[in-house]
Structure formats: C-alpha cells, structure tokens
Amino acid sequence: MTTSQPLIDPSAVTRIGIIGTGLIGAGWTALFLREGFTVTAWDPAPGFAAALLARLRQIFQRLDIPPAEQTRLLAALDCGGSAEAVANEVDFIQESGPEDVVTKRRIIALLDEFAAPGIVIASSSSGLPMSDLQAGCAGAHRLVVGHPFHPVYLLPLVEIVGGSATSPETVAWAETFYRGVGKSPVVCHSENIGFIGNRLQEAIFREALHMIDAGEATPEQIDAVITQGPGLRWSFMGPFLCYHLTGGETGIRGFFERFGASLTQPYSRLRAPELTEALLELVIGQTERAYGELSLEDLEGWRDERLLALLAVLRPRETTVTTKRHDFSGRADVR
Ligand SMILES: NC(=O)c1ccc[n+]([C@@H]2O[C@H](COP(=O)([O-])OP(=O)(O)OC[C@H]3O[C@@H](n4cnc5c(N)ncnc54)[C@H](O)[C@@H]3O)[C@@H](O)[C@H]2O)c1
The missing domain is CATH 1.10.1040.10 (N-(1-d-carboxylethyl)-l-norvaline Dehydrogenase; domain 2)
Known part of the structure; x- marks a missing residue:
C-alpha cells in the first residue's frame, strides 16, 4: 500500500472493527453501537464474546438505555473469529489490545496486512509512540494513535498522535471521524511518551x-x-484559564507576578x-x-x-x- 491511495471518506464508515475487548475495547464498542455503527469485535481470550456482552449490558444499564433499545443496539454487534477476518470486513479499526510494544506491533502489523487500502487503523495506546508501533508496516501512513479516556462511552477526549510515518491526511481523518462520533479530539504534535x-x-x-x-x-x-x-x-x-482568572486585572501576567516565585520554590x-x-x-x-x-x-x-x-x-x-x-x-x- 502506498501513501497515494486515498483514505475512505470518514462519513462513509458504517462498519467498525474492535480488536481487544477488555475495559477500553468494550467502552469503544458501547460508544460505536450507540452511534449507530455495526461493530465486529475480536479478542483472543476464550469466551470473550460472553464477557463483552455482559460488560455492554452493564454499561447500557448504567446509561439508562431501555431493554428493547439495548437489544436493538446489540443486534448490530458481531463477534469475529479472528483479527484477520475483522480487518477484512470493516471501514475503520480501533485496536485496544494490551499496552505492550511487542504485542501491539504484532497486532497492528497483522491488521495492516489484512485491512483494505484506504482504511484507517487507530490504536488506543496510552503512551506508546506510534513511530515504534508502525515500524516496518507497509501501510504505516494510515496508522495513528487515538487515545481515549475511561469511561470511553462518556468522556469526550481522544488524543490523536501520528507517528513519523503517519500521513497528515490520516491525522486529519481521525480528527474528523472522532468529532463525528461526538468526541472532542486533541491532535498532539509531539510523540512524547504519555502524550498530554x-x-x-x-x-x-x-x-x-x-x-x-x-x-x-x-x-x-x-x-x-x-x-x-x-x-x-x-x-x-484548564489550568491556564484558571490561572488567567486568578491574576487580577492583568490575568495570567498578574498570576506570574503574584505567584511566579512559588513555582521555583520546592513545593513540588x-x-x-x-x-x-x-x-x-x-x-x-x-x-x-x-x-x-x-x-x-x-x-x-x-x-x-x-x-x-x-x-x-x-x-x-x-x-x-x-x-x-x-x-x-x-x-x-x-x-
Ligand atoms: N485502562 C484505561 O484506563 C485506558 C485508558 C485509555 C487507553 N488505554 C489503552 O487501551 C488498551 C487496552 O487497555 P485495557 O485497559 O482495555 O486493557 P484490558 O487488559 O482490559 O484489555 C486488553 C484486552 O486485550 C486482549 N488481548 C490480549 N492479547 C491480544 C492480542 N494479541 N490481540 C488483541 N487483543 C489482545 C486481552 O484478552 C484483553 O481483553 C491499552 O493500550 C491501554 O493502554 C487504557
């Protein structure tokens, strides 16, 4: 796959693949089902489908979703037989496997091999640099971090972080897509470990x-x-606006005049x-x-x-x- 192959239109996504259905994968699944997508999920843990269903019912219960509506949402969930099969049949993939660089590199390389050209693959990684995860992937340009905050189905923030081989189009795609599903994406310009x-x-x-x-x-x-x-x-x-409103008539400037010295004292x-x-x-x-x-x-x-x-x-x-x-x-x- 080359960078010249265009990404699909974010508004054309109807089927989403979830790889890894633990705490975060289940949260993404709940969010995407509620947003009206068809979701195909896979996890290597034996009996993952039953565990995922139980977790989703618990989430929907907490969100006060009536039983008939829960049944309707769950009808759009399919549990796949393998990561390859899921990658093969969806329009976007959210990977949420363990936070371990070796495991993540293996999963992402596999997904990249089997996903159709033009499909963006996002990783929920909490801090691993995408540059490390995408190394050696033929479709490295369409790989990006989309780091959510727990509980994913309620907290709007997603940090989007591209690696050195991620294309600007992919970053822009992820921003548009996540915004479209009600998230508040923040594009991080540096790959520092732990993001922001x-x-x-x-x-x-x-x-x-x-x-x-x-x-x-x-x-x-x-x-x-x-x-x-x-x-x-x-x-x-945020802390900057808070301090801007704590500095008197000159705002953040006044804050530094009043409290700047305390930042250099050993408070921390x-x-x-x-x-x-x-x-x-x-x-x-x-x-x-x-x-x-x-x-x-x-x-x-x-x-x-x-x-x-x-x-x-x-x-x-x-x-x-x-x-x-x-x-x-x-x-x-x-x-
Ligand atoms: N827990 C959080 O608050 C949080 C928040 C944001 C992002 N994240 C990130 O989300 C990802 C998942 O975290 P989690 O808290 O859901 O962990 P988790 O342990 O609850 O879930 C991980 C899942 O990955 C599965 N798995 C194991 N090997 C796999 C493989 N080879 N391929 C696919 N799946 C595999 C496991 O069976 C498990 O169900 C991590 O990258 C983590 O850093 C976690």
Missing part, C-alpha cells in the same frame, strides 16, 4: 504519593481537595517516590478504608451517574472558551 493527558494526571499522582509518604495527607484528603476545589473548575476550564517533589512495600501498604490500605464499603461495580455506577449529570449540564453550553467563541453563561459558578 497521562503526563498531567500522573504528575498530580506522583505529588500525591509524596504527600502520603511524608505523612502530609491521606488519599481521602487528596481526593476531597481535588473534587471540592480545582476539580470542579477543571471540568470546564515531582520525582516519583520509591514504591516501597510500606508505602504501597499505606496507600492501598488508606484508599480501601476510604472507599472499600462500596464494590468497584457500585463505584463505577456512581461515577457514570455523576458524569452523565455533569455532561447534561455542560453540553448545551460551550465547554471550551476560545478568543473567537465566548460563552460565559456558567460564570456565576466560578469562584
């Missing part, structure tokens, strides 16, 4: 582990500080602490004591219920403020 989202999440998590290690805070306190404070703002304003201990058995026991013990009364399934239901409520409030408004499109209708909520 996981680097930020993990920076906070590393700092939190240091606080626990030093006896300065518990998981319960840290979770409360985030959810009752910055986290509420972060659901609709961002190198990860050593994960000693003692630290792990402390973190795990405290976290389980804080949340252990509820099963993980109950907590997932609670999470999805709240995300649905939050999205229902935010979606009709602008969730991104740009210099071109202002909507300050939620301003009264900002403190």
Whole structure:
C-alpha cells in the first residue's frame, strides 16, 4: 500500500472493527453501537464474546438505555473469529489490545496486512509512540494513535498522535471521524511518551504519593481537595484559564507576578517516590478504608451517574472558551 491511495471518506464508515475487548475495547464498542455503527469485535481470550456482552449490558444499564433499545443496539454487534477476518470486513479499526510494544506491533502489523487500502487503523495506546508501533508496516501512513479516556462511552477526549510515518491526511481523518462520533479530539504534535493527558494526571499522582509518604495527607484528603476545589473548575476550564482568572486585572501576567516565585520554590517533589512495600501498604490500605464499603461495580455506577449529570449540564453550553467563541453563561459558578 502506498501513501497515494486515498483514505475512505470518514462519513462513509458504517462498519467498525474492535480488536481487544477488555475495559477500553468494550467502552469503544458501547460508544460505536450507540452511534449507530455495526461493530465486529475480536479478542483472543476464550469466551470473550460472553464477557463483552455482559460488560455492554452493564454499561447500557448504567446509561439508562431501555431493554428493547439495548437489544436493538446489540443486534448490530458481531463477534469475529479472528483479527484477520475483522480487518477484512470493516471501514475503520480501533485496536485496544494490551499496552505492550511487542504485542501491539504484532497486532497492528497483522491488521495492516489484512485491512483494505484506504482504511484507517487507530490504536488506543496510552503512551506508546506510534513511530515504534508502525515500524516496518507497509501501510504505516494510515496508522495513528487515538487515545481515549475511561469511561470511553462518556468522556469526550481522544488524543490523536501520528507517528513519523503517519500521513497528515490520516491525522486529519481521525480528527474528523472522532468529532463525528461526538468526541472532542486533541491532535498532539509531539510523540512524547504519555502524550498530554497521562503526563498531567500522573504528575498530580506522583505529588500525591509524596504527600502520603511524608505523612502530609491521606488519599481521602487528596481526593476531597481535588473534587471540592480545582476539580470542579477543571471540568470546564484548564489550568491556564484558571490561572488567567486568578491574576487580577492583568490575568495570567498578574498570576506570574503574584505567584511566579512559588513555582521555583520546592513545593513540588515531582520525582516519583520509591514504591516501597510500606508505602504501597499505606496507600492501598488508606484508599480501601476510604472507599472499600462500596464494590468497584457500585463505584463505577456512581461515577457514570455523576458524569452523565455533569455532561447534561455542560453540553448545551460551550465547554471550551476560545478568543473567537465566548460563552460565559456558567460564570456565576466560578469562584
Ligand atoms: N485502562 C484505561 O484506563 C485506558 C485508558 C485509555 C487507553 N488505554 C489503552 O487501551 C488498551 C487496552 O487497555 P485495557 O485497559 O482495555 O486493557 P484490558 O487488559 O482490559 O484489555 C486488553 C484486552 O486485550 C486482549 N488481548 C490480549 N492479547 C491480544 C492480542 N494479541 N490481540 C488483541 N487483543 C489482545 C486481552 O484478552 C484483553 O481483553 C491499552 O493500550 C491501554 O493502554 C487504557
């Protein structure tokens, strides 16, 4: 396959292939079924079809989808007999196998071999550079990372990251396609490991582990500080806009004048602490004591219920403020 072969029109996609049906593959499947696509899924785990069906029913239940509608959506799901067979019959592939470079390279090479020319293949990888995954593939130009956030069927963000051999057309295709299925894609211009989202999440998590290690805070306190404070703002304003609104009349400039010096003081201990058995026991013990009364399934239901409520409030408004499109209708909520 050569780069001169055009990609199919994103709006012509009707059949989607899901390779790997664990947590993330199942989330993609739920999203694509709800968006009206036919989905063919495959996973090497024995009995994957039954496990996938059970997971989808659980997701649909949480999304309050009536049983008859669930049945209708599930009728558009087919469980394939092999990765090759799936690749052969679909218009787009979302790979969600294990986060291991050797395994991913093998799966992606196989999909590239069997998918028709013009079909884009996206990997859900959380941080592996596509340049490593696509090396040696004949159709390297149509391979791209489309990194979702969990739960995939609710959180809009997808980070799109091309490798050195990915064509600009493929990146643009992925952006158009994901936007068309209700996602909020962000094209990352650098292949740094961890992209953007996981680097930020993990920076906070590393700092939190240091606080626990030093006896300065518990998981319960840290979770409360985030959810009752910055986290509420972060659901609709990023850190730059937050600080722009904390600097007085001169915005972000005023922020640096007021608080810039504190950034250079040793507030942060961002190198990860050593994960000693003692630290792990402390973190795990405290976290389980804080949340252990509820099963993980109950907590997932609670999470999805709240995300649905939050999205229902935010979606009709602008969730991104740009210099071109202002909507300050939620301003009264900002403190
Ligand atoms: N868990 C998350 O929050 C999250 C978020 C975004 C992206 N991701 C990424 O999504 C991908 C899947 O993660 P997950 O959390 O769903 O893991 P998971 O362990 O739940 O699922 C992985 C699935 O891949 C299957 N598998 C094993 N070998 C395979 C092969 N050779 N070909 C195809 N499938 C194979 C397994 O049977 C399993 O069902 C990873 O690349 C991960 O980094 C995960």
